[in-house]
Amino acid sequence: MSLALQTFSSVKDANAALQAAGARYLGGGTLVIRAANEGDVSISSLIRVNDPGLLQIAVSGAKVRLGASVTMAAIARHPELAALAPAARAVGGPAIRNMATVGGNLFAPAPYGDFAVALLALDATVDTEDGELAVETFLAGRDTSRAIVTAATFSLPKAESFRFLKVSRVKPKGVSVLSIAALLELAPDGTVTSARIALGCMADRPMRALAAEKALLGCKLTPQEIAPALAAASEGIAPITDPIASAWYRAEVLPVHLGRLLSN
Amino acid sequence: MAKVPVQFTLNGSEKAEFVESGATLLHALRDKIGDTSPKGGCHQGTCGACSVIIDGELRLSCLTLAETCNGAAITTTAGLAEGGVLHPLQRAFLDAFATQCGFCTPGMIMAAKVLLDRTPNPSREDVVEALSGNICRCTGYEPIIQAVLTAARANSQNAA
Ligand SMILES: Cc1cc2nc3c(=O)[nH]c(=O)nc-3n(C[C@H](O)[C@H](O)[C@H](O)COP(=O)(O)OP(=O)(O)OC[C@H]3O[C@@H](n4cnc5c(N)ncnc54)[C@H](O)[C@@H]3O)c2cc1C
Ligand code: FES
Ligand code: FES
Numbered sequence: 001m002s003l004a005l006q007t008f009s010s011v012k013d014a015n016a017a018l019q020a021a022g023a024r025y026l027g028g029g030t031l032v033i034r035a036a037n038e039g040d041v042s043i044s045s046l047i048r049v050n051d052p053g054l055l056q057i058a059v060s061g062a063k064v065r066l067g068a069s070v071t072m073a074a075i076a077r078h079p080e081l082a083a084l085a086p087a088a089r090a091v092g093g094p095a096i097r098n099m100a101t102v103g104g105n106l107f108a109p110a111p112y113g114d115f116a117v118a119l120l121a122l123d124a125t126v127d128t129e130d131g132e133l134a135v136e137t138f139l140a141g142r143d144t145s146r147a148i149v150t151a152a153t154f155s156l157p158k159a160e161s162f163r164f165l166k167v168s169r170v171k172p173k174g175v176s177v178l179s180i181a182a183l184l185e186l187a188p189d190g191t192v193t194s195a196r197i198a199l200g201c202m203a204d205r206p207m208r209a210l211a212a213e214k215a216l217l218g219c220k221l222t223p224q225e226i227a228p229a230l231a232a233a234s235e236g237i238a239p240i241t242d243p244i245a246s247a248w249y250r251a252e253v254l255p256v257h258l259g260r261l262l263s264n
Numbered sequence: 265m266a267k268v269p270v271q272f273t274l275n276g277s278e279k280a281e282f283v284e285s286g287a288t289l290l291h292a293l294r295d296k297i298g299d300t301s302p303k304g305g306c307h308q309g310t311c312g313a314c315s316v317i318i319d320g321e322l323r324l325s326c327l328t329l330a331e332t333c334n335g336a337a338i339t340t341t342a343g344l345a346e347g348g349v350l351h352p353l354q355r356a357f358l359d360a361f362a363t364q365c366g367f368c369t370p371g372m373i374m375a376a377k378v379l380l381d382r383t384p385n386p387s388r389e390d391v392v393e394a395l396s397g398n399i400c401r402c403t404g405y406e407p408i409i410q411a412v413l414t415a416a417r418a419n420s421q422n423a424a
Contacts, residue, residue, distance in 0.1 A: 026329075033327040037307040046286070046329070092309075094393070095312065096309060173397065
């Protein structure tokens with residue numbers, strides 16, 4: 001079997017070529033080449049873009065822009081992105097992190113997409129050839145999206161307000177049982193004034209724990225006060241079953257791990 | 265399907281080949297150029313046996329298209345020994361019995377080499393992390409970790 005690779009210097013031209021049947025965008029290739037190696041005949045050509053802008057990490061003040069081709073390794077070692085390093089380091093082993101891109105992670109089906117879980121908690125904006133989309137809107141429509149993602153932008157969280165946790169069975173790397181990212185603002189007395197919580201592996205793609213977010217408002221992060229939020233975390237989830245864990249197991253352990261993340 | 269030319273440096277020497285469009289680097293190295301040191305274990309990115317170093321970074325050759333390596337500098341385990349003298353990592357793997365069937369060894373050595381090139385005195389945790397994308401079904405990992413730590417010590421003694 002052979003795959004035609006087409007390289008473009010502009011996203012616009014690549015986007016036009018991507019509309020052809022059987023054409024797939026090539027990011028780092030960790031999912032798309034794997035699919036081709038496994039005999040996925042729906043892929044007949046690969047489109048890539050070598051615009052250096054896609055590789056750029058721009059941090060200006062509190063605004064961060066990650067080009068879609070930025071790798072997990074580049075994020076993990078960037079001195080100004082220390083708050084995001086745990087999420088970037090959660091993806092695969094060292095070779096995978098050298099290849100896996102931000103753009104590809106936004107399309108990765110569960111149990112993958114750990115970095116996209118972080119982007120969802122951060123309320124990122126996804127830039128595509130068709131315009132800018134809130135990450136939630138992007139994730140909901142990604143199956144039918146034919147537009148090349150060019151970047152993800154978000155406000156850099158303060159280290160103490162952003163928490164990320166990935167649970168896996170194989171240490172130090174391994175596929176997620178689940179992942180959780182939380183962006184929390186606390187008042188000086190420790191009361192939660194705003195909360196955004198994103199879950200991985202609790203659906204086929206990253207989702208928000210809306211009921212838990214609501215239940216956390218006005219609480220202090222003590223075991224007693226967060227208990228209603230932990231109970232609410234399971235609302236609306238439909239966890240995946242795969243060789244790592246069943247849906248039942250994932251649902252059972254979600255409140256346990258969310259509790260640990262919140263009370264840390 | 266049309267063949268496409270690829271040209272890169274492999275272990276310091278220039279290589280040029282025609283490959284089928286969409287061929288992986290693993291295929292180009294093993295079946296076209298004849299460097300069989302990278303192994304094809306899973307072709308899915310999970311075993312790490314096909315690991316090579318491309319422009320200083322560890323990569324999986326089974327998930328990399330040969331065409332995307334034009335102009336790159338590629339290092340494989342076959343290029344490490346110099347004039348019949350084994351690289352310190354190869355020596356340490358032999359001495360520590362860190363290779364049994366040997367299938368994972370070239371990938372392990374590539375992952376370890378990238379680590380030692382950047383972190384000459386790694387901790388045990390650094391070694392475990394660096395090898396975390398590579399699977400070994402024989403040794404139980406401990407001899408491999410020890411071999412990498414031994415090679416690191418040998419390197420730093422040479423440098424001293
Ligand atoms: C062994 C192994 C372990 C892994 N472990 C993890 C893990 O722990 N956590 C995790 O989250 N993931 C993991 N992954 C999955 C994957 O490596 C990551 O999700 C990665 O970020 C995908 O990015 P990529 O650039 O390699 O995607 P690609 O394979 O290049 O692309 C994936 C899909 O997204 C589309 N796409 C990519 N970029 C764009 C873009 N800019 N615009 C439009 N479409 C695009 C492609 O067309 C394709 O359909 C693992 C994969 C492997 C093989
Ligand atoms: S053959 Fe490439 S990772 Fe297994
Ligand atoms: S020595 Fe056999 S797989 Fe590692």
